[in-house]
Amino acid sequence: MSRPETDLAAALATDTPIPRDAEGPVFAEPWQAQAFALTVALLNKGVFSADEWAQALGAEIREAVANGGCRDGSDYYERWCEALEHLLIAKGLTSHDGIDALAASWARAAEATPHGKPILLANDPQQG
């Protein structure tokens, strides 16, 4: 099976320690794969360019390394998510407060969802 995104990821992350093995990226937890997939999909749509992404991610990682983090790759996808947030904000597509509010809504939706049912944003009891 070909994994075109693997090459893309390699190209995007040349200066950064993306967690991977011989066959390509590996993910410690499901959300990391979701964040990775979202970024790849936005790139494919042209919402931002590979160059812009590489710069955004590189900046987060350099900052984290300067502060003593991200040396073993364990917080790599936390930095990835911050880079994605900052890039989408810089593009004028959302705001920090907007993401905070929506994340809080998802957290409430998860708590309110009974076992065996899909977690939907509409399950947030505070959604109007």
Add this chain to the structure above:
Amino acid sequence: MSGHHHDHDHDNHFTSIEARVKALESLMVEKGYVDPAALDAIVETYETRVGPRNGARVVARAWTDPDYAQRLKADGTAAVAELGYGGRGGEHIVACFNTPDEHNLIVCTLCSCYPWPVLGLPPVWYKSPPYRAKTVIDPRGTLADFGVTLPEGQRVRVWDSTAETRFIVIPMRPAGTEGWSEDKLAAIVNRDSMIGTGLPRPEDAP
């Protein structure tokens, strides 16, 4: 969180980073920048590369150590913890041993209860309501869809995880693997064989 019975409020929980990823995703979907199907397709490419899949170690140990297999049968949670693995919450792990008479199949739930640290990420199709419905009504049909044909006399038993209990299928050790090391055995225990939608593949041995 032990002994919480149960008005459903705590079945599901997002960590703060999980909630942020969902927020970014839903925002981009809502604005029309991404199609959820496209996201699923990308994740699907990597689905076997998520999580540690510690379950394969549990199966390999059970195959090579009869005492361990007994402990695993008696108390799955404790036996899995012996190898240093555990679930996120206080849920119980029950090991369902396949036998010549009975094949076990787990139906996934649609929420966050699936034990990915032990089994790896479920296949995208496996979470779909039609799959779930069909599996409950016609488990042999589901297995056939995925290329698994069981011997005539082998029953199929379907397990549905609850908020308190997770299941792992312990497949039968394939013939021809006598004398293999635990590492080599673990390599042939794929995710599908621990869900029951597949069988171990000795041809995958390193």
